[in-house]
Amino acid sequence: MAYWLMKSEPDEVSFDDVLAAPQKTVAWFGVRNYQARNFMRDQMKVGDGVLFYHSSCAVPGVAGIAEVASGPYPDASQFDKKSHYYDPKATPEQPRWISVDVTAVEGGSYLPLSEMRTMPELEDMVLLQKGSRLSITPVTAAQWKAVAARLKQKV
Template sequence: MSRAENSRTEKAPARARQYWLMKSEPDEASIDTLAKEGALPWTGVRNYQARNFMRDVMRIGDGVLFYHSSCPEPGIAGLAEVCSQPYPDPTQFDPKSHYYDAASKPDEPRWQLVDVKYVRKSALIPLAELRAHEELADMVVLRRGNRLSITPVTPAEWRFITTRLMG
């Protein structure tokens, strides 16, 4: 098949890869947990904006900065990748789960998640270092008062972090 033919018959290209920063408390799931498991369902998100990112915007193959939060050394600990379509978070229906949501009905689940797979661990990039780089001044996660556990990352921010701040 010629190059031109091939380009005509290819299905419409998926949208360009997008990038995210996802916070996890290492006590619950660290980059080492992810490395060991290979992939994890991103359970426990109970914020509508973060849910909407997973449910409506994320695509398989999107890049993820894996961030350790609420711990002695907050910062980016490695890279991961979105590896599933969105589906209902099972913990919302489990009365024993910390994330149980009695108001969510199985036929109309309120919380959706994606699976995230391990790519690689990096030397920790501390929050203070992220703040020190002019190139990252507009990162959503660094905005004053930000509490969102999932935030978009621009291609330029991704490139800077993965090529300049990671080995």
């Protein structure tokens, strides 16, 4: 089993939105970066752990724990001319971008980025590396454990 950190802008989809969704599950759409796409396509498995991260907001940080709930399938927004994720080069026969479903598992506490930067266990986390902007990044088991423990501590 693998672990991931996935960034979402809370103005678009917040962790609370996922908790409120039917079956607490949403499609993760709008990934338009090949490296992030390839993680979803090639490495993610149902049941993998997900740190749900809020980016581009007042207090960025991990907003809750989720899990991967489906295999990869074509991201519908790439075909939608009205979507700002529309990609004219994608066709249903030859889709470029994919989604996976993600289910919320546990919320109720928040770990700010500023605090993550103080945790020695997270020193090597991809998210925290200089210049890192990938929307989906791998998380090690040790990093996962440290974040989960800290979240639990805060409840």
